[in-house]
Amino acid sequence: MTEQQQLQCTAVLPPGLEECGGAELSALGATAVKPLRRAAAFRTDLAGFYRMQLQARLPFRLLRQLAAFPCRSREELYAGVQRAANWEQWLPPELSFRVDASGSLPGLTHGHYSALQVKNALVDWQRQQWGQRSSVDLDDPDLHLHVHLGGGQAQLSVDGSGDSLHRRGYRPRMGLAPLKENLAAGLIQLTGWDGRVPLADPLCGSGTLLIEAASMALGRPPGLDHRFALERWPDFNGGLWSQALEQAANNTRRVLADGAPLAPVLGLELDAGVAEEARANAEAAGVGSAVAIVCGDFRDFQPPQGPGVLVCNPPYGERIGEQGELEQLYSDLGRMVKERCSGWEFWLLSGNPELTGALRMKASRRIPVSNGGIDCRWLHYTIR
Ligand SMILES: C[S@@+](CC[C@H](N)C(=O)[O-])C[C@H]1O[C@@H](n2cnc3c(N)ncnc32)[C@H](O)[C@@H]1O
Secondary structure, X not given: OOOOOOEEEEEEOOOOOHHHHHHHHHHOOOEEEEEEOOEEEEEEOHHHHHHHHHHOOOOOEEEEEEEEEEOOOHHHHHHHHHHHOOHHHHOOOOOOEEEEEEEOEOOEOOHHHHHHHHHHHHHHHHHHHHOOOOOEOOOOOOEEEEEEEEOOEEEEEEEOOOOOOOOOOOOOOOOOOOOOHHHHXXXXXXXXXXXXXXXXXXXXXXXXXXXXXXXXXXXXXXOOOOOOHHHHXXXXXXXXXXXXXXXXXXXXXXXXXXXXXXXXXXXXEOOHHHHHHHHHHHHHOOOOOOEEEEEOOHHHOOOOXXXXXXXXXXXXXXXXOOHHHHHHHHHHHHHHHHHHOOOOXXXXXXXXXXXXXXXXXXXXXXEEEEEOOEEEEEEEEEOX
16 A cells, blocks of 8 residues: 555544544544544544554554445345455454454444454355465454444455554553553543643552653653554555654653743542552653652642642442541541632542532532543532
């Protein structure tokens, strides 16, 4: 393919962050961005696709479409897949592969069977062509295919990310109930924090919100150490990839984009071991000097003067903590914020509306997001 050729692509995103994820891709140069359910469709060229793999913070993975074809039955899926791409290039029998499927069509309502149909179409084609077939490898395939069925169409894509992009590699230690890194990045983007006023998380756990916030403000790319599946594609362009890596690495700064200093980024964590892990994580992420984490109780939090942004993800009982104790914790948190954080914006990730009631505060925004399958709200309060 030529470097200018436009690719039709899909970003797989955390539920609730489709708009925000689409905006991030637009900022990285994507066009025709269309938020979908748990995804966003977009167009870009190969250089843009490489750039987004290395720099986008919100997606789980970025897919590149190989083909889209009319598809209303199992038979059309089978025949369409065999014609969909130059499989001689993309899938010689010595390469392993896996197929995932989403959506449905009449006669194929379960993703597992749709994926099986695609796999059968490919190995049958290989046997006819070469007398041998690829093996299926679910853990580390050479080629990871996705088929999406719906609206009388099949879209067949290849996953360029490999391992999920939310695994940044800075968090070998994870405290209790950690947020996924891409969800944390999205939550920070939703606050609109730009690094000019202090940001604090008074129940910071492994520090994910703070680390993602500081990385974003200082332009640290999330994906430099990631091993990308696209490096094994037949049309991998090593020169263009090196440029994308260099560009991403050059983005890193010690200050904000306009040269202004980064405001304090502060964390409090009750558990000394978890606080220590959070500091190690910040160090591993390259933002150790920008993020200050201390062991302590949020009840003793003293915010810096002036306006700021308070973010937190307190325990909400699904996984850790008990209801009675937690009600007390939320009630104390509400009191601390009202007494000491006047002029601050307060954002709280809630998975339990009864507990947030104990804050005795009225949210001005409630943004639905999903945290590890739990239906949550990213609640915004302005503290007067
Ligand atoms: C749900 S976890 C936060 C997870 C974090 N967002 C992350 O990604 O790792 C809640 C954290 O609050 C801490 N915590 C509980 N009570 C606290 C208190 N009184 N003061 C400070 N931290 C507290 C817990 O130890 C736990 O690490």
